[in-house]
Amino acid sequence: MTPTLEEVRSWPATVDVTTAARALGISRAQLYRLIACGEAPVRVLDFGAKRVVTASLVKLLEAA
Secondary structure (H helix, E strand, O other), rough: OOOOHHHOOOOOOEEEEEHHHHHHOOOOOHHHHHOOOOOOOOEEEEOEEEEEHHHHHHHHHOOO
């Protein structure tokens, strides 16, 4: 189930790729492909595991 914008706003500062993909309405695999190509529509941090910056998710979803 896709989370609401209000739910996304309540998330921690970063989330895992699976959670971010759910918010974007795409598959985890698709978001990983976008990240690998440098075309992710959100800001991604790499701490060994990829983390998506929640504020970038909120900004993208607000613009939609």
